[in-house]
Amino acid sequence: MSGGGLADGTDGTVRGAEGGAAGGGAAGGDAAAGGAARGAGGGPPTTASGPGRVLVAVYALFALAASARAGFQLILNWHEAPLAYGLSALAAVVYIVATVAFARGSRGLATAAVSVELIGVLVVGAYSLADPAAFPRATVWSGFGQGYGYVPLVLPLLGLAWLRRTRPHP
Template sequence: MSAIGYVLGISYPLLALSTGARGVYQLFFRDDLPKLAPALSIFSSLLYLVAAVGFFKRSPRAWRVSVTALSIEAIGVLTVGTLSILAPDLLGHTAWSRFGMDYGFFPLIQPLLGLSWLLYRPTRAAYGVGPVRQA
């Protein structure tokens, strides 16, 4: 696995833990928040876990699952991030609010970096995905 793969494989479980803990705390101990906000945080933490497993397991199926999870994550971050700026009270405060600003914008950067890495030819070859040409 390349350095980027290791970074993603380590950072995704950490982000899953932090967003999952935040979502569970908000869901059970913060009655003043709309329930959609913690639900989105918990959903994002599950996506992070799915992607993390795919980073370490080398198979075409794991690659497809990771690409799907990261695509959903990227769309979610862009959608929730945009809505949180245009209509801040609509969704409440989630891990993806303001494009993940509370998490140093990692929720925005990580899926884009992860997709770039997964779509990179040597990575696809390591997963056994797509046409692999010998030089």
């Protein structure tokens, strides 16, 4: 059944846009039977339902903003601050992965992306304050997301809380 679950998870990602909560591939071997019905049958909501939709929208906005910023910085100003601009590109990738993972209900991938995001914002935030010379230009995560109203610091905490709230119960 777990082999079928992986195949169903792959199919679910293709059908995800039309079926709402799709994919359950990361939820386990019984994803085909219960992945899409979860939330509708009295279980916890899916990662992309209810407040999860707002979370997906905020992650999508940050994915777009960080991607645009990183692309511009990497193309035009790489030589000015390669560490900062490389970290902006990493943040963009993390936001894209988190957006897709939340939208498709891929809990494992969402957990990994949000965890990387939290570690990144904490490490880069602390490092950028401890050694400002290493960051001659700001990144999304420098100063714990100060340039973005500290949303990059709060967002992974909200993401982890939502993943915990929507986790399947045995």
